Amino acid sequence: MLHGRPASAGTASGPARIVRGPEDFDRVRRGDVLVCHFTDPAWTPLFGVVAAVVTEVGGPLSHAAIVAREQRIPAVVGVADAMSLLDDSKPVTVDGTAGTVS
Template sequence: MLHGRPASAGTASGPARIVRGPEDFGRVRRGDVLVCRFTDPTWTPLFGVVAAVVTEVGGQLSHAAIVAREQRIPAVLGVTDATSVLTDGSRTTVDGTAGTVRHD
């Protein structure tokens, strides 16, 4: 189990999708768990597709936290090394209330 900062309440599960930049946006599918270093406004369309968000950096006022709350999807931020610990496609559960990320 990984731990981070709770940023948007709720729980959701889906396959982890490691996204390193805009060149990977086309790989994201409905119901994926977005796993990335951070987000910025160019990432906003992904929030309408994914089930949850996990970032390596960010806090309550970061782009990822604000947009996740607006879209009502769970988010956990500040998860150290999430893009290297989580495996692309692995079943992942994000608890945005507790700040935890479980993975197979």
Template sequence: MMTILNGVGASTGRALGAARLIHGPDEFSRFQAGDVLVCRTTDPAWTPLFGMASAVVTETGGMLSHAAIVAREFGIPAVLGVRDALDLLTEGAPLAIDGAQGTVTLMGGK
């Protein structure tokens, strides 16, 4: 079973990676290259993670948010405004991100 979550496709492209649920800067050290950054929102302090992320998923934001702008600059897919993403996704779960369609697919379901 695959679960699909929807949001705003804010930076195009597709990516696969493990969900890394990050609640704040004190958890940045858990993030590894190729992970999908899943968080509530981002600000400039989060920018270094974009250089390592395969994609970004946030619970808030839209086309002009920090996450959208920085994801486009780094050329990685971003799906924003995914309601309750931190609750619906599981740490380490394999995700397929489609930044053009605005979808987050949990491979295998939850």
């Protein structure tokens, strides 16, 4: 189990989708769990597709946290090394209330 900062409440499960940058956006499918280093406004369209968000950096006022709350999808931010510890396409569960990823 990985731990980070709760950023948007709720729980969701889906395949982890490791996204390193805009060049990977076309790999994201409906119901995926977006796993990335951070997000910025260019990433906003992905929030309408994914089931949850996990970032390696950020806090409650980060772009990922704010947009996840607006979209009402679970998010955990500040999960150190999430991109290397989670396997692409493997199922994960994000608990945005507790701040955990399993």
